[in-house]
Amino acid sequence: MIGERAFARERSEVARACRVLAMEGLVTDILGHVSLRVTEQLLLVRARGPADQGLLLSTGDDVVLVDTDGAPAEDLAGHALPQELPIHLAVLRRRPDMAAVVHAHPPDVVLCSIGGLALEPVFGAFSIPAMRMAERGVPVYRYYGLVRDRRRGEEMADVLGDGPAVVLQGHGLTATGPSLAGAVVTALNLNRLAAVTLALASAGRRAPLVPPEDRAELPDLGEGFNDHAVWRAYLAKLAHSGLAVPGPPAG
Numbered sequence: 452m453i454g455e456r457a458f459a460r461e462r463s464e465v466a467r468a469c470r471v472l473a474m475e476g477l478v479t480d481i482l483g484h485v486s487l488r489v490t491e492q493l494l495l496v497r498a499r500g501p502a503d504q505g506l507l508l509s510t511g512d513d514v515v516l517v518d519t520d521g522a523p524a525e526d527l528a529g530h531a532l533p534q535e536l537p538i539h540l541a542v543l544r545r546r547p548d549m550a551a552v553v554h555a556h557p558p559d560v561v562l563c564s565i566g567g568l569a570l571e572p573v574f575g576a577f578s579i580p581a582m583r584m585a586e587r588g589v590p591v592y593r594y595y596g597l598v599r600d601r602r603r604g605e606e607m608a609d610v611l612g613d614g615p616a617v618v619l620q621g622h623g624l625t626a627t628g629p630s631l632a633g634a635v636v637t638a639l640n641l642n643r644l645a646a647v648t649l650a651l652a653s654a655g656r657r658a659p660l661v662p663p664e665d666r667a668e669l670p671d672l673g674e675g676f677n678d679h680a681v682w683r684a685y686l687a688k689l690a691h692s693g694l695a696v697p698g699p700p701a702g
C-alpha cells in the first residue's frame with residue numbers, strides 16, 4: 452500500500468484535466484473520468500466521493516491510485532471507482548506508449564454517432580490536429596452500453612487500435628495521449644470536429660472535403676504546440692475563471 456498523498460502533483464493534474472473538460476462542456480455533472488499512468492503498475496483515476504460536487508470542481512482528493520488490474524493501491528477513503536474503469540485499464544494495457552486516458556460524454560459527439568454523421572476533413576488551418584484526426588478516420592465502437600468489464604474494455608480498445616480516439620456510439624468518446632495534455636486536447640479536438648460536423652448537418656449542408664494538395668501543405672506544428680501550449684491556455688482559462696484547482700501548482 453502506498454501512502455495516500457503519493458503523487459500529489461499528478462492528482463492535481465488529473466483534477467485540472469477534469470475541470471477543463473467540464474468547463475468546455477465535454478462532461479456535465481458527475482459523468483466522465485480521466486486517468487494517468489504514474490508507474491508501470493499504477494495509475495491515478497478520478498473517482499467519486501460521498502460528497503462529490505461534479506467534474507467541474509474536481510480536486511486532487513477525488514483522484515485515487517489503482518493498479519493495472521483495477522484493484523485499489525491505497526485506502527480509497529469512501530471513494531467509488533468508476534464503473535467504466537475497464538476503459539482506462541484496457542487502453543493503458545494495450546498502449547504502453549500512452550500515459551493518459553479521457554472518457555467523456557460530449558453531446559455533439561453523441562449526436563454525430565447516433566445521427567450517423569461521418570467525421571470528415573472538412574476544414575483546414577482552423578484546427579490542423581482536428582483535421583488530421585478526421586483524415587485518419589475516427590473509429591466508432593458500436594455498443595451503447597457501459598464499458599464496465601474487461602471484455603467490453605478490450606473490445607473498445609480493439610476498435611481504438613493505435614489511434615488517438617474512439618467514438619462510443621450513443622455514449623461519448625475515449626481519447627488517449629502520451630501525456631495528460633495530449634489526451635485532453637485530443638478529446639477537445641474531437642469535440643470541435645463533431646461540433647462543426649453537426650452544425651453543417653443542421654444547416655442542411657454537406658461540405659466538400661479539403662483537397663489533398665491543401666492538406667499536404669498544412670504543417671505539423673508539433674506536440675509542444677498542439678498539446679502543451681493549448682493545455683497551458685486552458686489552465687490559464689481555468690484560473691481566470693476562478694476554477695483553479697487548490698493545492699500544488701501546475702507542473
Ligand SMILES: [Zn+2]
Pocket residue numbers: 483535554555556622623
Ligand atoms: Zn461513459
